[in-house]
Amino acid sequence: MRDLNIYNTLSGVKEKFTPLSKDVVSMYVCGPTVYGEPHLGHARPAITFDILFRYLCFLGYKVRYVRNITDVGHLLNDADDGEDKIGKKAKALKLEPMEVAHFYTKKYQEAMSFLNVKTPSIEPTASGHIIEQIEMVKKIIDNGFAYEVNGSVYFDVVKYNSKHNYGVLSGRKIEDILENTRQLDGQSDKKNSVDFALWKKAAPEHIMRWPSPWGEGFPGWHIECSTMSCKYLGEQFDIHGGGMDLVFPHHEAEIAQCCAANQKSAATYWMHNNMITISGQKMGKSLGNFITLSEFFNGNHEKLEQSYPPMVIRFFLLQAHYRSTIDFSNESLQAAEKGLSRLFSAIKTLQNLEPSVKSTVDISSYKIKCEVAMKDDLNTPIVLSHLFDAVKVINATNEKKFDLSKEDILELKDLFYNYTYEIFGLEEMEKQDDSQDLNGIMKILLEIRSKSKEKKDWDTADFIRDQLNEINIEIKDTKDGSTWNNKK
RNA sequence: GGUCGGAUGGCCGAGUGGCUAGGCAGUGGUCUGCAAAACCAUCUACACCGGUUCGAAUCCGGUUCCGACCUCCA
Numbered sequence: 374m375r376d377l378n379i380y381n382t383l384s385g386v387k388e389k390f391t392p393l394s395k396d397v398v399s400m401y402v403c404g405p406t407v408y409g410e411p412h413l414g415h416a417r418p419a420i421t422f423d424i425l426f427r428y429l430c431f432l433g434y435k436v437r438y439v440r441n442i443t444d445v446g447h448l449l450n451d452a453d454d455g456e457d458k459i460g461k462k463a464k465a466l467k468l469e470p471m472e473v474a475h476f477y478t479k480k481y482q483e484a485m486s487f488l489n490v491k492t493p494s495i496e497p498t499a500s501g502h503i504i505e506q507i508e509m510v511k512k513i514i515d516n517g518f519a520y521e522v523n524g525s526v527y528f529d530v531v532k533y534n535s536k537h538n539y540g541v542l543s544g545r546k547i548e549d550i551l552e553n554t555r556q557l558d559g560q561s562d563k564k565n566s567v568d569f570a571l572w573k574k575a576a577p578e579h580i581m582r583w584p585s586p587w588g589e590g591f592p593g594w595h596i597e598c599s600t601m602s603c604k605y606l607g608e609q610f611d612i613h614g615g616g617m618d619l620v621f622p623h624h625e626a627e628i629a630q631c632c633a634a635n636q637k638s639a640a641t642y643w644m645h646n647n648m649i650t651i652s653g654q655k656m657g658k659s660l661g662n663f664i665t666l667s668e669f670f671n672g673n674h675e676k677l678e679q680s681y682p683p684m685v686i687r688f689f690l691l692q693a694h695y696r697s698t699i700d701f702s703n704e705s706l707q708a709a710e711k712g713l714s715r716l717f718s719a720i721k722t723l724q725n726l727e728p729s730v731k732s733t734v735d736i737s738s739y740k741i742k743c744e745v746a747m748k749d750d751l752n753t754p755i756v757l758s759h760l761f762d763a764v765k766v767i768n769a770t771n772e773k774k775f776d777l778s779k780e781d782i783l784e785l786k787d788l789f790y791n792y793t794y795e796i797f798g799l800e801e802m803e804k805q806d807d808s809q810d811l812n813g814i815m816k817i818l819l820e821i822r823s824k825s826k827e828k829k830d831w832d833t834a835d836f837i838r839d840q841l842n843e844i845n846i847e848i849k850d851t852k853d854g855s856t857w858n859n860k861k
Numbered sequence: 862g863g864u865c866g867g868a869u870g871g872c873c874g875a876g877u878g879g880c881u882a883g884g885c886a887g888u889g890g891u892c893u894g895c896a897a898a899a900c901c902a903u904c905u906a907c908a909c910c911g912g913u914u915c916g917a918a919u920c921c922g923g924u925u926c927c928g929a930c931c932u933c934c935a
Contacts, residue, residue, distance in 0.1 A: 405935070414935045447933075458933075549863055550931070616935035646935075653927065657934055692884070693874060698928075705873040708885035754875050758883035768900055831894060849898050
């Protein structure tokens with residue numbers, strides 16, 4: 374339970390991870406805004422922090438993992454008064470906003486479960502914490518860091534910056550931001566362009582609205598995370614995560630809000646995953662170049678040459694370090710698919726390995742190497758490279774080129790079990806149709822084929838093989854007879 | 862424009878001073894009636910120009926190109 378190092382955006386370096394309380398870790402990750410289909414971009418933070426969650430548990434920590442659902446319609450931008458993403462969608466579809474939010478929340482959770490992402494300990498919704506958000510806004514006003522104008526409340530960034538450092542996380546200087554944000558703000562009520570909304574008055578056409586001390590309105594974008602992390606993890610907790618695109622302004626604002634309200638910076642460690650790119654460009658909703666997860670799963674998108682099962686997506690992401698961008702392409706996903714099946718087939722081989730009295734190959738280093746890589750800021754690609762080295766040993770042993778003792782085989786089983794299933798959350802892509810009927814029929818067919826082969830009746834043997842292949846049943850001839858598997 | 866990051870072999874992607882990353886593809890081989898699958902072996906690198914060093918993909922300076930954030934975004 375020691376020596377896990379993680380990169381902290383706050384300090385800009387890798388730091389030894391020391392939780393606030395010895396055996397317990399508190400972790401908050403920014404979840405999705407539920408107004409559209411979950412896409413590949415959503416999978417990255419979910420999987421990155423799922424790995425961290427799993428690994429912390431593996432190390433014996435008790436983890437409370439909170440990942441929010443943003444189901445409150447935030448404004449598209451400051452100039453666009455009264456329109457929010459969820460509300461807009463609801464109007465277009467003639468639905469209640471919460472119907473839209475609920476629909477996409479289910480979609481998101483479903484996709485995450487396909488990807489074998491563990492459910493967080495708590496998945497709170499912004500709409501369920503309006504009262505708490507109002508309370509926090511009040512606290513910030515009382516502390517003198519926010520002001521009310523026309524039914525909206527804004528965070529006074531300039532004043533805050535005179536006492537604290539607005540920019541600790543993103544490295545931004547307030548002067549630069551002020552200079553660079555001199556675009557026409559419409560008839561904004563803000564004192565300074567850097568100020569951001571804590572509570573926004575609802576325009577008449579705005580359909581998501583709640584009563585507040587300042588009139589009917591809705592909470593600002595950043596306040597929900599501050600409120601919910603504080604409620605469930607305390608004013609100071611261990612890890613706050615999310616995508617790199619959230620560093621500024623979202624997480625910067627969160628820190629400011631928490632400092633303004635509680636004199637605490639919320640999280641000790643701030644972790645950010647990098648983006649997924651498509652042809653070198655960020656895959657994102659605003660760019661319209663995203664591919665949804667269900668499109669990956671069913672292959673139904675013009676850019677996709679085939680369907681990619683959830684585990685392939687998961688493995689694909691693990692092949693890159695979470696802080697690197699990863700470029701999507703059919704070629705790399707297909708490579709991932711083959712790599713993954715090589716890994717699983719070796720695990721299968723491992724189950725049936727014949728133990729020898731003594732080992733002729735040293736496998737003791739793998740466990741340590743994997744651990745070192747994992748503890749070095751979750752270097753999953755390095756862990757995988759060690760596992761693939763071990764795959765070679767397993768296969769070579771199976772070919773009688775090496776011997777492995779019973780103890781060493783157990784150690785390898787342990788290694789693969791821990792990393793593949795427990796920590797990486799990879800599961801076999803079993804699409805096996807193991808119905809009794811099919812099994813029986815296949816047994817008969819393979820027997821006929823085997824008899825024809827004995828009689829050197831290659832026409833019949835090949836006919837059976839080729840016809841089955843046509844309906845996606847693949848025959849594999851091995852020394853000990855033939856096996857079959859369902860390709861679809 | 863400001864801030865930050867990146868440029869690695871056919872593709873993806875690790876690696877911060879000397880030792881084979883790994884996966885996929887390619888090539889050769891084993892197996893096989895043939896094939897597929899599987900397995901084994903193996904080739905192709907470090908954007909460019911200088912510098913530091915016994916030695917640089919790795920450090921320093923410069924150049925070119927690309928990306929992210931600065932508006933909602935994972």
